[in-house]
Amino acid sequence: MTRKRAAVVSFPGSNCDEDCVRALRTAMDADRVWHTARSLDAYDAIVLPGGFSYGDYLRAGAIARFSPVIEAVHAAAERGVPIIGICNGFQILLECGLLPGTMRKNVSRKFVCAPTTLVVARTDTVFTKAYDRLERIRIPIAHGEGNYYCDEETLRRIQHQIVFRYEDNPNGSVDNIAGIVNAAGNVLGMMPHPERAVDRWLGSTDGVRLMVALAAV
Amino acid sequence: MVERIATEPTPEDIDTHKLYARMGMTDAEYALVVQQLGRKPTYTEIGVYSVMWSEHCSYKHSKTLLRLFPTTGSRVLMGPGEGAGIVDIGGGRAVVFKIESHNHPSAIEPFQGAATGVGGIIRDIFSMGARPIALLNALRFGNPNDARVRYTFEHVVAGIAGYGNACGIPTVGGEVAFDEAYTGNPLVNAMCVGLIEHKHIQRGIARGVGNPVYYVGPPTGRDGIQGATFASEQLSEQSASMRPAVQVGDPFMEKLVMEACLDVIARGLVLGIQDMGAAGLTCSSAEMASKAGNGMELWLDRVPMREPHMTPYELMLSESQERMLFVTTPDRDEAVRDVFAHYGLDCVHVGVVTDTGYLTLKMDGHIVGHMPVRGLVDDCPIVEPPAEVPAYITREPTVYPPVTDYACVLHALLAHPTIASKEWVYAQYDYMVRTSTIVPPGSDAAVVRIPDTHTALAMCTDGNGRYVYLDPCIGGRIAVAEAARNVVCSGGQPLALTDNLNFGSPQKPDRYWQLQQAVIGMAQACTVLNTPVIGGNVSLYNEHEGKAILPTPVVGMVGLVHDLEHVTTIGWKNEQDVVFLLGDTYVEWGGSAFQAVVYETLEGTPPMLDLEVEKRLQDHVLACIQAGWIASAHDVSEGGLAVALAECAIAGNIGAKLTMPACALRPDEWLFSETQSRIVVSTTPVHAQVLMRHMQEAGVPIVCLGTVGGNDLVVGAGEECLIAEPVDALRTTWKGAIPCMMQR
Numbered sequence: 001m002t003r004k005r006a007a008v009v010s011f012p013g014s015n016c017d018e019d020c021v022r023a024l025r026t027a028m029d030a031d032r033v034w035h036t037a038r039s040l041d042a043y044d045a046i047v048l049p050g051g052f053s054y055g056d057y058l059r060a061g062a063i064a065r066f067s068p069v070i071e072a073v074h075a076a077a078e079r080g081v082p083i084i085g086i087c088n089g090f091q092i093l094l095e096c097g098l099l100p101g102t103m104r105k106n107v108s109r110k111f112v113c114a115p116t117t118l119v120v121a122r123t124d125t126v127f128t129k130a131y132d133r134l135e136r137i138r139i140p141i142a143h144g145e146g147n148y149y150c151d152e153e154t155l156r157r158i159q160h161q162i163v164f165r166y167e168d169n170p171n172g173s174v175d176n177i178a179g180i181v182n183a184a185g186n187v188l189g190m191m192p193h194p195e196r197a198v199d200r201w202l203g204s205t206d207g208v209r210l211m212v213a214l215a216a217v
Numbered sequence: 218m219v220e221r222i223a224t225e226p227t228p229e230d231i232d233t234h235k236l237y238a239r240m241g242m243t244d245a246e247y248a249l250v251v252q253q254l255g256r257k258p259t260y261t262e263i264g265v266y267s268v269m270w271s272e273h274c275s276y277k278h279s280k281t282l283l284r285l286f287p288t289t290g291s292r293v294l295m296g297p298g299e300g301a302g303i304v305d306i307g308g309g310r311a312v313v314f315k316i317e318s319h320n321h322p323s324a325i326e327p328f329q330g331a332a333t334g335v336g337g338i339i340r341d342i343f344s345m346g347a348r349p350i351a352l353l354n355a356l357r358f359g360n361p362n363d364a365r366v367r368y369t370f371e372h373v374v375a376g377i378a379g380y381g382n383a384c385g386i387p388t389v390g391g392e393v394a395f396d397e398a399y400t401g402n403p404l405v406n407a408m409c410v411g412l413i414e415h416k417h418i419q420r421g422i423a424r425g426v427g428n429p430v431y432y433v434g435p436p437t438g439r440d441g442i443q444g445a446t447f448a449s450e451q452l453s454e455q456s457a458s459m460r461p462a463v464q465v466g467d468p469f470m471e472k473l474v475m476e477a478c479l480d481v482i483a484r485g486l487v488l489g490i491q492d493m494g495a496a497g498l499t500c501s502s503a504e505m506a507s508k509a510g511n512g513m514e515l516w517l518d519r520v521p522m523r524e525p526h527m528t529p530y531e532l533m534l535s536e537s538q539e540r541m542l543f544v545t546t547p548d549r550d551e552a553v554r555d556v557f558a559h560y561g562l563d564c565v566h567v568g569v570v571t572d573t574g575y576l577t578l579k580m581d582g583h584i585v586g587h588m589p590v591r592g593l594v595d596d597c598p599i600v601e602p603p604a605e606v607p608a609y610i611t612r613e614p615t616v617y618p619p620v621t622d623y624a625c626v627l628h629a630l631l632a633h634p635t636i637a638s639k640e641w642v643y644a645q646y647d648y649m650v651r652t653s654t655i656v657p658p659g660s661d662a663a664v665v666r667i668p669d670t671h672t673a674l675a676m677c678t679d680g681n682g683r684y685v686y687l688d689p690c691i692g693g694r695i696a697v698a699e700a701a702r703n704v705v706c707s708g709g710q711p712l713a714l715t716d717n718l719n720f721g722s723p724q725k726p727d728r729y730w731q732l733q734q735a736v737i738g739m740a741q742a743c744t745v746l747n748t749p750v751i752g753g754n755v756s757l758y759n760e761h762e763g764k765a766i767l768p769t770p771v772v773g774m775v776g777l778v779h780d781l782e783h784v785t786t787i788g789w790k791n792e793q794d795v796v797f798l799l800g801d802t803y804v805e806w807g808g809s810a811f812q813a814v815v816y817e818t819l820e821g822t823p824p825m826l827d828l829e830v831e832k833r834l835q836d837h838v839l840a841c842i843q844a845g846w847i848a849s850a851h852d853v854s855e856g857g858l859a860v861a862l863a864e865c866a867i868a869g870n871i872g873a874k875l876t877m878p879a880c881a882l883r884p885d886e887w888l889f890s891e892t893q894s895r896i897v898v899s900t901t902p903v904h905a906q907v908l909m910r911h912m913q914e915a916g917v918p919i920v921c922l923g924t925v926g927g928n929d930l931v932v933g934a935g936e937e938c939l940i941a942e943p944v945d946a947l948r949t950t951w952k953g954a955i956p957c958m959m960q961r
Contacts, residue, residue, distance in 0.1 A: 012472075013469050052382070055470075056383070113643075142649060142650065
């Protein structure tokens with residue numbers, strides 16, 4: 001079996017790109033790909049990492065969605081390639097319209113960096129099949145705009161797309177939403193950072209199973 | 218012929234009306250400039266001289282004292298003088314670090330003042346060619362009952378967070394203290410730590426006559442003009458009008474400039490690089506030329522400008538952020554441009570290295586400034602002001618009547634914002650990015666893994682202005698010793714330190730004496746503890762309306778953790794573990810948190826510090842940690858033993874049953890005195906005997922206090938119960954204090 005290969009897209013201002021590459025490499029090959037790339041055809045999985053693309057000026061993710069690479073991300077999403085947007089990457093996926101809803105500032109109006117406990121709501125996605133349903137996993141957050149919002153009708157419609165919920169809501173997200181997938185199930189957006197939970201020295205290894213699942217797609 | 222700009226005052230006007238005085242220059246300094254040039258300086262030239270000879274750039278009041286610091290050692294690869302010092306950590310790698318203050322800007326514009334302080338120190342690190350891996354800070358604020366103090370605190374923290382987070386560098390540690398004395402003049406000291414391979418070490422040097430000089434970063438604006446001079450004056454009610462002297466930071470630009478600079482350095486494309494920090498283009502160009510023994514010619518009309526019609530004076534003195542100056546060779550021009558273009562950046566050819574020994578400034582082909590580099594950089598007149606012992610200094614220790622409600626005092630101490638949990642602060646910092654933070658904020662020192670190895674760096678900042686005020690020499694010693702102790706408690710071998718000397722006006726003899734004595738004390742400690750000073754910063758004139766801050770030397774210490782298995786934290790670990798106190802306790806109330814909280818005063822003499830005792834303690838605690846005998850370690854500092862024990866319990870989420878040993882002390886003295894050279898350690902029962910024997914043989918005082926377990930912290934003395942508090946109650950007090958304070 002050939003080893004799977006993931007693209008970690010670096011936008012100007014991305015700062016979790018190297019962390020993602022390092023975490024993914026425990027399970028698969030991974031390259032950093034600059035945001036000017038026009039094609040991602042060579043990759044079996046795509047990660048949009050955290051950070052402050054374009055300084056988060058205007059609105060988190062609002063400028064990155066105009067990067068040349070985004071067209072290739074859309075094409076890959078259509079083809080069913082698994083795509084994860086983490087933190088700023090989630091915000092970019094929302095801005096591109098690949099996932100429903102939007103992000104508001106945390107209710108505290110402050111950036112918050114902390115370990116959090118997530119409840120795994122779905123285990124039938126390509127990303128979460130290695131977790132148990134309703135399992136509690138420790139994955140940290142670090143964001144200022146992670147307060148997920150969608151209107152009530154959308155919320156009813158996407159109930160089945162909710163993948164992770166916060167056990168103790170740190171930012172005000174509706175329905176404690178920490179991560180959602182698209183209807184097709186191949187695009188995941190999550191505010192918590194699984195790449196920061198891959199080593200016992202970092203306090204949690206619960207992110208490893210997500211990387212392994214991605215490599216097994 | 219040096220021409221003047223038509224809109225600027227003439228050299229004659231500058232002389233007659235003493236316009237140089239407004240730039241902070243004395244008559245004697247002006248006379249020396251005239252002598253150096255052989256003529257009266259133009260407005261541009263006197264501006265350049267004024268910032269180069271400001272305290273901030275010239276260290277004129279502190280240079281003689283700084284020579285007392287030991288600055289060499291077997292591991293020191295680069296000492297003071299460059300952007301940052303460098304220490305070898307083996308394997309062809311080195312650690313680069315420095316601390317710097319941004320006190321005055323933060324006093325009048327807290328968010329941007331703090332943010333740009335962080336930006337400046339990051340540039341100092343990557344301009345050495347090092348990858349920044351961690352940020353720390355040391356913050357001092359006034360009495361939080363004052364709404365302006367709370368505003369300053371909130372926005373300084375937000376400014377640090379906003380900048381560091383966006384650059385992707387974790388803010389892993391620091392300290393925050395509150396005291397009335399800092400009300401009009403907060404302290405914001407930022408430290409950055411970087412990693413480098415020896416072969417990539419850069420210097421800010423303008424090598425090779427004829428080589429091009431490049432400018433990279435955003436355009437130059439009218440912000441921060443005379444910032445270095447502003448930093449060298451006292452604050453007053455009028456300081457708010459200096460707000461234009463505070464720069465505005467753009468961390469996104471910083472991130473791009475950082476990545477691009479590290480890229481060109483890794484490709485071997487630059488000969489010398491320096492950031493445009495204090496005094497902007499002036500200081501970077503003059504220092505780079507000086508270090509090479511060369512001259513430099515700058516074409517100011519080519520400097521990217523944010524606003525039209527900027528004058529040479531403005532271009533040379535602007536402190537617009539995120540700008541770098543570098544020298545390369547003519548044949549690398551295209552390669553350099555390509556790298557910067559990848560990051561969406563322009564670099565501009567703004568000058569050339571010359572052999573004249575002069576800094577020559579040209580605007581549209583006309584010479585508008587021509588000054589000897591050596592004169593600018595090295596010839597600032599050194600001042601050795603008179604020192605005088607302040608009237609308040611006493612040799613009489615303080616005595617207080619007994620306090621008997623120990624639990625009440627403990628809660629009051631835990632609620633003091635200097636001691637209380639700083640989670641409200643550090644939760645705003647992304648302390649995890651780069652996925653190397655092994656020990657996050659909240660322990661004695663932060664521990665950051667060195668990527669791809671089983672080793673790590675332990676780092677912390679420390680400095681207690683209350684001790685320094687009462688006896689600056691002892692206080693200086695304590696600052697160094699406590700920082701080293703914190704590194705040791707975390708499992709690291711202290712390597713070296715960077716210092717930030719925050720003091721009042723050196724022109725006042727009693728304040729200069731504080732500075733002098735503190736440096737003497739710090740130098741003594743550095744020598745005995747074998748931790749050389751590899752760089753730092755001096756921030757004088759920290760006064761508001763003539764009232765000085767507490768003299769506050771801040772020490773930023775970095776240590777090497779030889780094996781991740783040595784990493785040690787403060788929290789107790791397991792039921793039945795045995796708790797020991799290392800070090801003797803004396804009645805020492807001066808400068809203590811007990812004195813601040815219970816008596817709301819600052820008097821007496823600070824705790825003494827015997828450096829040989831301290832060294833022995835640190836060496837043996839580190840040896841026992843490395844032997845695997847120690848489960849937790851926590852140094853005893855503000856609030857004394859009682860607070861240290863409470864912090865061990867809270868961090869470990871477990872109680873303990875402890876007994877005060879029979880001794881001549883009163884319980885309140887034993888619990889709250891701040892005697893130095895003490896560490897609380899815990900160990901598994903298996904290792905208790907061997908630990909005890911080791912310390913006894915080494916001559917380190919050791920006493921068994923009891924065992925870990927249960928949900929309560931219980932401390933007794935004979936039949937008497939001194940403290941019996943649920944750990945949850947202690948945590949509630951300790952954690953709730955700052956959020957509660959900020960809700961007012």
